[in-house]
Amino acid sequence: MYRTNTLLICLLIIFASTSLSAQNDPPSKNSYEQLKKAIETGEVVMSFNQASTRRGATVSLESSGNSLILTPQTSTGDLPYFGATQVLTSDFGSGNIEFDGTTERRRVKYNDKKQQVQISYSVKGKSDSYSCSLTLFAGGSSNLSVSSVSRDRISYRGNYEIR
DSSP states (O other), X not given: OHHHHHHHHHHHHHHHHHHHHHHTSOOOSSOHHHHHHHHHHSOEEEEEEEEEETTSOEXXXXXXXXXXXXXXXXXXXXXXXXXXXXXXXXXXXXXXXXXXXXXXXXXXXEETTTTEEEEEEEEEOSSOEEEEEEEEETTSEEEEEEEESXXXXXXXXXXXXXX
16 A cells, blocks of 8 residues: 555656646747748748758768758858759859859748748859749748759758747
């Protein structure tokens, strides 16, 4: 009897401390409202940890530097590229997808129910023009799909932070 009571008291203490600590957790680092505000007036910085080619190959980007910075008017990106090129040219520089310019034909769609933002836009690089389709989720994850006339489409998965 004494053993059963001691066990019940221990379980109650563990349950109470678990529920109290869950209530004291801070809100999500990237809330949906913060994300919506950043899309309209701020800066969103993304880094990607995985790339998927059009043919289905998946490449880990954990050790490679990559970034995408998005503001309401501009987009700057330096992303590794793994895929086929459609045009023979020596003007691809490092071989990466690189751009730094004004976004054109930008469309933003907010999905309040799923707490995600979809952004599509075009941007010009030195040797190519890119169409970007970006999905940002309230929890801090992101998906990016990049296509161009000269290269096969490639997709990236990663995280973002709001600045």
